[in-house]
Amino acid sequence: MPLAKSWVTSANSATHPFPLNNLPYGVFSTDSLDPRCGVAIGDMILDCQRAEETDLISVTDDPLFDVPFWNEVMEEGPDLWSALRDRLTQILAEGSPDRERAEPLLVPQSQVEMHLPFLVSEYTDFYAGRNHAFNVGTMFRGPENALPPNWLHIPIGYNGRASSVVVSGTDIRRPWGQLKSPDHDLPAFLPCRRFDLELEMGAIVGQPSDGPITVDEADANIFGYVLLNDWSARDIQAWEYQPLGPFQAKATATSISPWIVTKHALEPFRCMTPEREFELLDHLKDTGPMLYDIDLRVTLAPEGQPATEIAHTNYNQLYYSAAQQLAHHTTSGCPMNPGDLLGSGTISGPTKPERGSLLELSWGGKEPLTLDTGETRSFLEDGDTLTLHGECHGDGYTIGFGSCTGTVLPALEDPYAR
Template identity: 50%
Template sequence: MIRSFFNVEPDSHFPIQNLPYGVFKPEGESMPRIGVAIGDYILDLSVVEKAGFFNNTAVKGKKVFEQSSLNLFMGTGKETWSEVRSIIQKLLSDKDPALRDNASLRRKALIPQADAEMLMPVDIGDYTDFYASKDHATNVGAMFRGRENALMPNWTHLPVGYHGRASSVVLSGTDIHRPQGQIKPPEAETPIFSPCRQLDFELEMGCFIGTGNQLGEPIPVGQAEEHVFGLVLVNDWSARDIQAWEYQPLGPFLAKNFATSISPWVVPLEALEPFRVQGPIQEPEPLAYLKEDKPGSFDIELEVYLKGKNMQKPERITRTNFQYLYWSMAQQIAHHTITGCNLNPGDLLASGTISGPEKETRGCLLELTWRGKDPVELENGEQRTWLEDGDELMMTGWCQGEGYRIGFGEVKGRILPVRTLNI
């Protein structure tokens, strides 16, 4: 097993097998740059680039790592991503002396994560949110329409999705003010203006598009993953009561546009390859443009923790897995572009809530509490039906290898009270 020249603990999310990309600023400096996480450190790729280690690649002379976003590098394509990753992995390995034995270069290039501020990794141009978990869609449909009509007729034929709001995608650690808007309480004949009373999280994962496609040119499902730069954790906050009133006939609007949180480290698809698995059996068989000829999912463990303002420590409230998703990333991309819609470097495609077949694997409070009928019991005696002011949500995820983990870090967010509106 390849190892780095300095110790990385087996339960670290960032061994040499991972090497996720992120944008950061060292403490006391103003200029952002791009790095990869390795153990408790960040390898500053702008330093590596200046030292000439990428001179035999397509990024030579382009200063792609002296940037405030990954977009320029993402646009260079899969072959270049793989070349750069191989160079970084070699540079950090215990077999290569170039960085290991150069104390001066190490001091410049390796920065403790504790001494750096993480920034948004990508300049997100467009954001699409899918509804790709059959267990989630079935549960939600059963609550509102009954088990016999849980899934809409189109659900097993195509990846359902909608276009979200890219401007309100925020970095992990950003506080979220409780949204407000129109809601219609069951006892009311007409809607009222109110703070959201049914605030929820949604455990999702997102893929960032690297190279896009030209307008009018669909991406074949067999080539779709070549356009995926990497994955992040996503918490797509949801105002359930606002959505219940507004969603007909066009779907979510204000219920989803106030905030979507993502993790700072983008894990390359190449790092996930050893954990590729088959997703759920698809019946009926998808139409030809959605048929895959290889397993399209990954074994990624996912957890959600909640910490209320009166709690001493976070408590896990659900655990699920990425492989439960019915529609794969490749199928989502193929469907998204079948009309000729053009994707661009930096576009974010989120999976939708990821839920499994058991209660403890459900990916949101709507399901965990069955629309409020069965509250979550916490160790300190408190209950949660919906999120309360002061609650902090933390999501994390990883692939478990033999003696190492490919981790995604975490995505956090805390609920603040609603902003008052003078009317």
């Protein structure tokens, strides 16, 4: 599929993240417009609320865009998802007869504030990157016992905290927590000293289910994808996580990129999961290409300094697809809802520069990373700005995710001062 051209000419570039082929969904506001749904096209956003009010978009009987989140669109289901995308493509395509009505509804991206694109119903974080699981396991248990016995049979995951999901651009306050240094007998309540990022993608469940669903049904229920940074307090995690898993270590914040890239836009970039060491059980078996070829990069900019690229990998490094994760999520009968967010797990490639966390990049702090500025990092410092980037490279066009960024603020001096 080549670049599809739009009358919004900024979209007609081989490297622009938001060509007509993409049409990602977000929620924006300006000084004069309340938060509302919009679609990115080139450097502009089409105001979906006004487009619906003026009947430029009219694909359902009841309004879809009278609320500032995309959950109502999700709830309508795949037929509506296709109809809406078709209509948006028609409106924004080069030569469209709708141009005159649509042009006044465009807002420059430079003038907007972005918000969470959907109400996060519940948030689950998986652990489906084999290199990440192997690296972390090697650090804690040695390379022979790196992968837990279940890992090659089941997409390991845990429930996270939906209330802590924030949109890209939100500052992240370094947390306090209960820690125990190896050289102390007792724990203490201190600011986190090993604050980290996790490079992930988030899959957004768009349709409900109430009982076990197959991998193909799960794939059909996914609405789209975002970049996701699961901020992690490694020292809090080390002390708390046995026996019931991570809790406060992962509850400070999880940042997501503001634009939902739809499954439809990603279709040309589907690719296979890796060879299986053990055959998966029937209900988790691959049914076709269900990963995507998405180029992923992480940059770190110390306060007032230029950014260094610290990781470069690809979504195709995952062992389990989001569809397999969602299918597993329903095996016990767990009801799923539109707006459920599934983190992929940290994505690391096989070599050092492909590692998606500082824990792995600095090997637990033993091999600090040197930035382009000459500074070193084992874990995040106050003032650091972390940014995730994601792009699919098509034939003469790009499907971009925008970026997912956040700046680390110093811990509160006294978290209980009022």
